[in-house]
Amino acid sequence: MTQQPFTRPGAFDLSALKRPAAPAPTAGGPGRGGPGAGAARGGASGAPTGTSSYVLEVTEENFQAVIEQSMTAPVMLAFYSRTRMPESGQLADDLAALSGEFEGSFLVGLVDIDAAPGIAQAMQVPSIPLVVAVLDGRPAPLLQDALPIEELRATLTQVMQGLAAQGMTARHQPLTGAPAAEETDGEPPADPRYAAAEDALARDDIDGAVAEYQKLVTANPADVEAAAGLAMARVLQRTRGVDPAAARAAADAAPDDVETQTLVADLDLLDGAVDDAFVRVVELVRRSSGDEKNAAREHLLGLFAAVGNDDPRVLKGRQALASALF
Template sequence: MTQRPFSRPGAIDLSALKRPAAPAPSAGAPGGADGAGGSAYAVDVTEQNFQAVIEGSMTAPVLLVFYSRTRMPESGQLAEDLETLSGEFEGRFLVGLVDIDSSPQIAQAMQIPSIPLVVAVLDGRPVPLMQDVLPIEELRTALTSVVQQFTAQGVTGRHQPRQGAVPEAEGDEPVVDPRYAPAQDALGEGDIDTAVAEYQKLVDANPADVEAVAGLAMAKVLQRTTGVDLNEARAAAAADPEDVSAQTLVADLDLLGGHVEDAFARLVEVVRRTSGEDRTRARDHLLGLFAAVGNEDELVLAGRRALASALF
């Protein structure tokens, strides 16, 4: 994933767009990457609904993609691919499709330097993600990494599916499950031990709660890596490849850094070359990382196949 410094950090200035709300376009109105929008988690952003979309980022992330089919057709393809992939993540983020030709004032308000540009907005604040057009498979991997970073920060809210391309009534708000609030609040305050304890309560009460299991697994990764020096950890792992604890620690750090495949591959190799208690420890640790990422993730599915091959 390409990341570059954002030249104008800070909260989005909505002053240029403050005006009485206008009637929302119908769901079939032209706009966005593909007319009315083909995903329940993508919305065509206009000057009328821009502020509402940004306000939705207060509880779940919004990814704004700025594109122009006339000036740069490939940027339109990026918008289409983001719209397509948004459904796979089931509300972990909302894709806002901004056609800068149709809505130039939005581009001006955001002070967009060039297209394409994808910006993540959380709590009303923008963070740049990419300025390049990626093949859809690479884009899927990049989005998986982004969602993992959100989870590591305690951001686990979801958007409700949208039937049209434009947000509707005020009731169409992002869903925040209050069960996860204590753990998320603890993560936000940097109290990782409390977050682990809160997630553990949820898992104990309902072992089938996938969100709680993933939250607990990721909180434990954060707990294990607190205060760890990355360079020292890598040096220790390189110096003693048979030290399972050293290898699992680097795998944790790789996961947090977005290098998911590297984390999985490292532990698969540990499983392959060890036996007995060491193999069990490495396998169980890897299963915990699978849970942190999400068992339906393609990288996890591939990792499980590699683990099965290493075991048998």
Template sequence: MSQQPFSRPGAVDLSGMKAAAPDQAAAPGAVGGSSYSVQITEENFQSTIESSMTAPVLLAFYSPTRMPESVGLARDLATLSTEFEGRFLVGLVDIDAVPQIAQAMQIPSIPLVVAIVDGRPAPLLQDVLPIDELRTALTQVVQQLTASGVAGRHQPRAAGGPVGEDGEAPMDPRYAAAQDALGEGDIDRAVAEYQKLLDANPADAEAAAGLAMAKLLQRTQGVDLAAARAAAAAAPDDVAAQTMVADLDMLGGHVEDAFNRLVDLVRRTAGDERNQAREHLLGLFGAVGNDDPRVLKGRQNLASALF
């Protein structure tokens, strides 16, 4: 694997791209989608790059004809993007279908994954990896980005469904202020904006989830991951130490690990400490969403631990 830090070199030069034909359809080499992936076409490429101003975009370049193995990498990235819940958007680029984009990006070979942060590209990896190794690599990247203050999230898209010509799923304008704050790295303002929405409508599930995630980002700002894990290992029943690592696991995409850590903590503790652990876990459930199968499983495990 070839992994490099986000050195933010020059922005993508699109001047060499030809205009798209008006009747161009979606790329025929589509590998399937998720809520946080999009099949790249000439029409939505620019807007996808621009969305990296909110949160990173990973462009996965592949070719079904020249290197079939590269399709598997692209598909795995799309699958994993759901686990990371908007920390990055995967742009799936079939270079046979959109060769102009590969030329504009000066792609030397495939497979290739390029990370775009704030509109600027940096090569991320050039090998086909087993999905577990790919998950680990992405976790490391997300943790590096979080430590650097890059903490925005993409809005989910209709999985496998159509998007607009600009590549974006429609966003409810009520959440624009909070999303803008996240995109600008102003976590405190995002918390305040989501709180306003929830105060106005306590039944707003999306605002509740957004508030829970913004508070998670707020709690983990500036936290050293290695030190937090060491503290948790040294004090397995310390609620503050364990909940902090659970928060960091959430940020890294290890949602089930975060849930399991706190379920085990609930099982080992009693009284106020048990209640604190339970309340924190319920907050993480809210950040992920009550319809998520991992949350449903987590609730079952929590009930078992309590009773």
């Protein structure tokens, strides 16, 4: 099919999906398609099978529910047709296969445009293959070419790293897979990947914790939990040995100084005054310009990462930052 610019802005026009549609067989019925609806079945549409716990086949019945899941973490919609363009089917397969490596950083929704033409119409899909990233209900084109799987992995890693840097670190829960491990005394089992960093924190070795988290992030930039741990460890590192009273007095004396203001924001964060920390830096961004403005912005993004994308205060802070920047 001829490539055309993808220009669909804003929210989806779902009016085309309100008409009754022939139900597609699913493993779990309507709604979200049941656990593993896409990963567990092939069917006439030829959806990938045996991929991961973060893949489902999107139908006109469950489309809205899939889009709503983008309010938690990104959803990647892969539009394909094995009959019209086999390469698009291969891209869908590869995206589904890679989703497990990112451990819930995004959910893959497979859209067979032959089986669900109403979705393609609502999305104004210009061509296939097409991968659209959806975050907070808003779509953005990601890919319009059938990349080799290694290039696809690199692209996804870059996207997830960029989102993590903005503090967007929430993850989807797996749709299928092995039962969750039993908890002990109400606490979830520890993830061995973070053991070295957590042990360093337990020893009050903040520099060691920063180094361990940095190793994890360098090895896997898509590891949003490691990125969040690194961000918080850096807050601890910056505030180690600081006299809070002296720091606040210095900030009061220099309201436009990035270093003094961001240090107090770190202290506010550690004291649990998250909103105060965010407001302080947002206002600093608003008043600053040039390199100072960018430094304040970068610091705030680090605080967002430390708190976590699923915290409503972070969403509020992002909205305030956008207002201060523009």
